[in-house]
Amino acid sequence: MESIERQVMAKVSWRLVPFLMFCYFIAYLDRVNIGFAGASMSKDLGLTAAAFGGAAGIFFVAYFFFEVPSNLMLERFGARKWIARIMFTWGIITGAQAFVVGETSLNIIRLLLGVAEAGFFPGIIFYLTLWFPSAYRARICGLFMFAIPISTVIGAPISGLLLNLDGMGGLHGWQWMFIIEAIPAVLLTFAVLYYLTDRPKEAKWLTEEEKTWLQQRLDDERANRESAHHMSWKQSLMNPRVIAFGFLYMAAVIPQYGLSFFLPQIVKAFGGLGNIEIGLITSLPYAVGSVGMILWSRHSDTTGERKWHTAIPLVFIVVGLIAAAMAPSAVTKMIWLCVAGFGFFAVLPVFWTLPTAYLSGAAAAAGIAAINSIGNLGGFFGPKIFGILKDSTGSDNAGLYFLAGCAVVGIVLVLTLGHNPTLERAGAVRPATAR
Numbered sequence: 001m002e003s004i005e006r007q008v009m010a011k012v013s014w015r016l017v018p019f020l021m022f023c024y025f026i027a028y029l030d031r032v033n034i035g036f037a038g039a040s041m042s043k044d045l046g047l048t049a050a051a052f053g054g055a056a057g058i059f060f061v062a063y064f065f066f067e068v069p070s071n072l073m074l075e076r077f078g079a080r081k082w083i084a085r086i087m088f089t090w091g092i093i094t095g096a097q098a099f100v101v102g103e104t105s106l107n108i109i110r111l112l113l114g115v116a117e118a119g120f121f122p123g124i125i126f127y128l129t130l131w132f133p134s135a136y137r138a139r140i141c142g143l144f145m146f147a148i149p150i151s152t153v154i155g156a157p158i159s160g161l162l163l164n165l166d167g168m169g170g171l172h173g174w175q176w177m178f179i180i181e182a183i184p185a186v187l188l189t190f191a192v193l194y195y196l197t198d199r200p201k202e203a204k205w206l207t208e209e210e211k212t213w214l215q216q217r218l219d220d221e222r223a224n225r226e227s228a229h230h231m232s233w234k235q236s237l238m239n240p241r242v243i244a245f246g247f248l249y250m251a252a253v254i255p256q257y258g259l260s261f262f263l264p265q266i267v268k269a270f271g272g273l274g275n276i277e278i279g280l281i282t283s284l285p286y287a288v289g290s291v292g293m294i295l296w297s298r299h300s301d302t303t304g305e306r307k308w309h310t311a312i313p314l315v316f317i318v319v320g321l322i323a324a325a326m327a328p329s330a331v332t333k334m335i336w337l338c339v340a341g342f343g344f345f346a347v348l349p350v351f352w353t354l355p356t357a358y359l360s361g362a363a364a365a366a367g368i369a370a371i372n373s374i375g376n377l378g379g380f381f382g383p384k385i386f387g388i389l390k391d392s393t394g395s396d397n398a399g400l401y402f403l404a405g406c407a408v409v410g411i412v413l414v415l416t417l418g419h420n421p422t423l424e425r426a427g428a429v430r431p432a433t434a435r
Contacts, residue, residue: 005217008210012131015205017143019195020124023087024147026184027120029155030094031059031113033181035261036159036279037174039268044172045102049262053387055106056261060379062114067373068237068366070119071126078198079127082119084189089116091185098175122372125352130199133217134353135301138309142297142349149286149293149345152260155181156286160279173275242367244417245355246374251410252351253375255317255403256344258382263337266396270330284334285341296346300353307414309350314410316343321404325397343407378406 034041034056042052074082093113100106124144132140159177166173197203200214267273267281292313300309320340327333355371386399 004210004213008206008214009132009136011206011210012200012214013140013143016128016131016196017140019191020127020144021147021150023083023188023192024121024124024144025151025154026188027087027090027117028148029151029159030090030181030185031117032152032257032260033155033159033177034097034110036156036163036264036282037177038261039265040163040166040172041174044174045100045106047103047106049387049390050384051103051387053261053383053385053390054380055103055110057257057380057383058107059110059114059117060257060376062111063118063376063379064373066115066118067122067369067376071122071369072366074119074123074126079123079130080193080196080198083123083127083196084192086117086120086123087185087192088189090120091182091189092116094185095179095182098171098178118373119369122369125368125372130218131214133221137353138297138301138306138349139294141352142293145345145348146290146293148348149290149341152286153283153290156264156279156283157276158279160275160277163275237366237370239367241417242355242370243374244413246371248410248413248417249351249371249375250378250381251406251413252314252317252347253378254382254406255321255340256382257379258386258399258403258406259321259337259340259344261383262386262390262396262399267334269396281334285338285344287341288338289341289343289345292342292346293349297349300350306350306353310347310354311411311414313343313345313347313350314407314414316340316346317407318343318404318411321400321407325400325404382406 038052038056041047042049047055070082070086090113093109093116097106097109097113100109125141128137128140128144159181162177162180163173165171165176168176171179197205200206200211200218203211206214263285264278264282267278270281273281296309296313300306303309317340320336320338320343324333324336324340327336355368382403385402386396389398389402390396392398
């Protein structure tokens with residue numbers, strides 16, 4: 001039995017995870033590349049820091065309203081078709097950012113981008129629950145979400161290089177960046193339609209024995225979970241625990257997005273750096289975070305512990321951001337931002353094991369989307385408030401303290417909300433009972 005488990009999970013992992021990672025890499029880069037364009041774009045369009053932060057974050061307002069409907073459509077029509085639809089529309093709108101002429105048009109395009117991309121991330125989280133038993137969730141989410149920091153580690157220097165195309169063909173460098181970085185999303189539309197499989201029973205790349213084992217394992221877990229706690233998708237939207245998970249996720253997301261949209265500008269203020277150098281230095285906290293994400297999620301799966309594995313990275317965020325604000329030099333500031341970078345990304349995959357142990361079926365599709373939509377409002381509040389504080393104080397330090405304060409709220413929430421081990425055990429199938 002252990003032999004077929006290793007065989008099936010290795011085959012499923014290699015088939016799905018690298019491809020989904022690449023899709024999310026492109027999605028996340030297209031979401032945050034406005035941060036790399038920020039300094040030159042703001043100058044060319046006459047944007048204040050508050051206006052730029054608001055436009056960057058307004059993406060998440062649309063995300064909030066369209067996440068749940070999008071995920072329900074994915075559950076109804078299947079991941080293959082719906083994810084392909086998402087990628088095509090967001091690719092087109094990402095490219096359209098190159099042609100904004102001021103604050104109003106930028107806000108409109110960013111809102112439309114949020115509508116287009118809504119449902120991608122929670123859709124993939126839900127999709128992974130259709131393929132991976134609960135014992136594998138943290139490490140698989142960690143591998144998938146590895147695309148977040150890597151999109152900046154790789155994307156920051158590339159974006160910096162594209163910004164150097166300034167003036168070519170009469171376009172600004174930031175316009176070329178948006179146009180060129182939109183192309184992969186459109187092309188991946190067709191790859192998704194060809195490559196993804198909606199559910200294990202439809203997988204022609206698994207043998208009948210493998211499909212039967214995996215589907216039975218997943219069905220057993222779902223039955224055990226629902227026997228302990230069952231709810232409809234409508235009930236999941238009003239469930240206090242689901243809502244609390246959303247606010248906990250917001251507390252983790254605000255520091256990440258609040259810093260990511262302004263980090264290139266913080267680095268540029270160090271002085272004497274070109275676009276490529278800014279991109280390389282900006283990528284350092286994300287490089288640290290990428291390593292932390294993989295190692296921390298694996299450790300959580302190995303120990304089976306979730307609550308403290310969610311809280312401790314938030315402590316790293318608090319310490320890193322406060323120390324960065326107090327740092328006497330550019331070098332020490334970046335060192336402490338790297339400490340915060342570990343926390344930004346180590347917390348994410350472990351957090352998602354909490355709601356996926358609690359929800360299943362249509363309730364999982366709706367509940368995961370609801371949590372993500374509430375949490376991602378932090379993507380609006382983070383950069384917006386950071387920009388306001390920067391305008392009013394003339395410094396990044398007040399913004400860093402604000403972001404650290406949000407992480408403190410997250411620590412309180414996770415320790416208060418905790419983790420329900422009864423539901424975790426109900427959702428898991430012991431090897432001896434797997435068939």
